[in-house]
Amino acid sequence: MRKEDKGVIIGQLAETVKQYGHFYLVDTTAMDAAKTSELRRKCFKAGIKLVVVKNSLLHKALMSMEDVDFSPLFNSLKGTTSVMFSEVANAPAKLLKEYKEDIPALKAAYAEEGFYVGADQLDALCNIKSKNEVIADIIALLQSPAKNVISALQSGGNTIHGVLNTLGERAE
Numbered sequence: 139m140r141k142e143d144k145g146v147i148i149g150q151l152a153e154t155v156k157q158y159g160h161f162y163l164v165d166t167t168a169m170d171a172a173k174t175s176e177l178r179r180k181c182f183k184a185g186i187k188l189v190v191v192k193n194s195l196l197h198k199a200l201m202s203m204e205d206v207d208f209s210p211l212f213n214s215l216k217g218t219t220s221v222m223f224s225e226v227a228n229a230p231a232k233l234l235k236e237y238k239e240d241i242p243a244l245k246a247a248y249a250e251e252g253f254y255v256g257a258d259q260l261d262a263l264c265n266i267k268s269k270n271e272v273i274a275d276i277i278a279l280l281q282s283p284a285k286n287v288i289s290a291l292q293s294g295g296n297t298i299h300g301v302l303n304t305l306g307e308r309a310e
Contacts (some may be wrong), residue, residue: 148199154187160249161222162249189220206248228264228265231244
């Protein structure tokens with residue numbers, strides 16, 4: 139491969155890392171063509187971009203990025219490496235969890251600005267809440283007090299005295 143071609147690939151990998159924000163390094167060595175094709179289909183349905191990379195080129199792409207020090211991931215760049223890029227931090231982990239034989243195996247991940255190295259980190263990655271899940275939790279927490287006020291207003295007979303009595307009973 140020519141030096142110019144390598145430079146283009148390194149630039150594309152760096153841009154993809156910036157675009158998605160979350161990525162998983164996965165070992166797909168033991169997968170045959172049929173299983174790899176199935177994994178690609180599942181990734182596509184889940185909005186995950188799966189790319190097989192050359193370790194040295196990914197290493198250079200990560201080194202070229204100045205915002206984050208990706209050095210905790212460098213020891214994982216051995217053997218066959220596929221990268222799962224995702225906008226949702228826990229989506230690749232949930233997809234990998236479906237595979238029972240640990241194939242494909244998690245090598246490392248960068249999710250929610252944190253590093254997860256080793257296959258034993260898969261459960262921790264599954265438990266990361268996505269942005270939409272956090273927003274839903276916050277909305278539910280914000281709605282709870284409003285629902286209490288509304289129910290107090292409705293149960294109080296729409297009079298100030300009734301509302302105050304209802305709120306006073308709930309405070310006790």
